[in-house]
Amino acid sequence: MSFISAGPGTQFLVMRGVADGSNPTYSNFSATGFFVDDMSTSWAGTQPDLHLYDIERIEVLNGPQGTTYGAGAMAGAVRCVTNKPDLNNFSAGVDFSGGSIANGGENFTYEGFFNAPLIPGKLGLRVSAFIDSRGGFINNLLTTRV
Amino acid sequence: MSNNSAWARDNYNTEHTTGGRIALRGELNDNWSGTLTYSFQRQNVVGAWDQDPNLPPRTVSRFGPESNRFEAKMADLHIDGDLGIADLVFASTYWSLPRRQQNEYSQYIENFHNGANEGVTCANDPVYGGGPYTDCAVPIQYYEYHTNPERWSNELRLASKPGGKFHWLAGLYT
Numbered sequence: 593m594s595f596i597s598a599g600p601g602t603q604f605l606v607m608r609g610v611a612d613g614s615n616p617t618y619s620n621f622s623a624t625g626f627f628v629d630d631m632s633t634s635w636a637g638t639q640p641d642l643h644l645y646d647i648e649r650i651e652v653l654n655g656p657q658g659t660t661y662g663a664g665a666m667a668g669a670v671r672c673v674t675n676k677p678d679l680n681n682f683s684a685g686v687d688f689s690g691g692s693i694a695n696g697g698e699n700f701t702y703e704g705f706f707n708a709p710l711i712p713g714k715l716g717l718r719v720s721a722f723i724d725s726r727g728g729f730i731n732n733l734l735t736t737r738v
Numbered sequence: 739m740s741n742n743s744a745w746a747r748d749n750y751n752t753e754h755t756t757g758g759r760i761a762l763r764g765e766l767n768d769n770w771s772g773t774l775t776y777s778f779q780r781q782n783v784v785g786a787w788d789q790d791p792n793l794p795p796r797t798v799s800r801f802g803p804e805s806n807r808f809e810a811k812m813a814d815l816h817i818d819g820d821l822g823i824a825d826l827v828f829a830s831t832y833w834s835l836p837r838r839q840q841n842e843y844s845q846y847i848e849n850f851h852n853g854a855n856e857g858v859t860c861a862n863d864p865v866y867g868g869g870p871y872t873d874c875a876v877p878i879q880y881y882e883y884h885t886n887p888e889r890w891s892n893e894l895r896l897a898s899k900p901g902g903k904f905h906w907l908a909g910l911y912t
Contacts, residue, residue: 721758
């Protein structure tokens with residue numbers, strides 16, 4: 593599986609090198625399905641740049657997955673399965689990470705989740721949230737054009 | 739003559755993303771359960787993730803705004819049922835991915851006005867000379883686009899029980 597980032601906001605996941613060839617300028621439009629639980633998030637051959645947190649597992653399914661995942665999964669499918677509410681137990685957690693880019697800015701990530709059984713054994717709630725901040729590392733040079 | 743003092747700075751490219759997810763899960767009995775999930779993300783990006791090979795490492799020279807404000811709004815209703823002879827799954831999902839993006843384009847107008855020679859923005863283009871693309875142009879150009887794709891999908895799936903020698907799957911979707 594190949595991963596191509598076109599900068600924040602747009603990315604391509606390509607399995608087995610299969611592209612749909614719909615754009616003659618770029619041969620990298622993906623024919624790989626990208627799912628969050630039941631949801632196909634692929635759009636125009638790209639996958640949205642999602643910050644995925646509180647994930648139970650990631651399934652990577654090689655080869656055509658059309659029977660279960662539709663025509664957009666001709667090369668394969670990647671499925672991110674989120675953690676579901678636990679109906680019987682309270683739980684909570686936080687994560688923090690930070691870093692500094694050499695000759696650049698600083699990165700910070702804050703993540704947290706909370707799980708509560710509203711009616712034990714019957715109804716549960718799970719909430720998660722995050723803040724992700726990335727410092728820059730590209731300089732825009734002061735230039736004069738004539 | 740023009741300079742890019744309005745946009746020039748170090749560590750030009752920054753990214754800030756916030757979001758979260760809320761999920762409610764209910765079990766009616768041993769045979770039926772459902773989960774409703776809503777997630778949201780907002781990403782604010784400024785700057786360029788590029789490098790000009792004619793400039794020092796990790797450096798560009800841009801003469802216009804570059805930004806990307808991207809949101810993801812996603813809802814997912816998933817129901818599982820045990821029908822005795824088969825397992826039922828109903829999944830209804832909706833997403834909206836609005837984006838507002840500004841891309842700097844001054845490199846293009848420089849080339850467009852004077853062929854491959856950059857740095858001259860007062861020219862009579864040999865192809866378009868005499869038309870609207872002649873005379874002096876301010877060496878600043880950018881474009882902005884707004885998109886808001888949406889998708890709503892529904893799927894109903896029946897699958898045979900595990901075990902045995904014969905398996906089947908049937909589904910409907912929109």
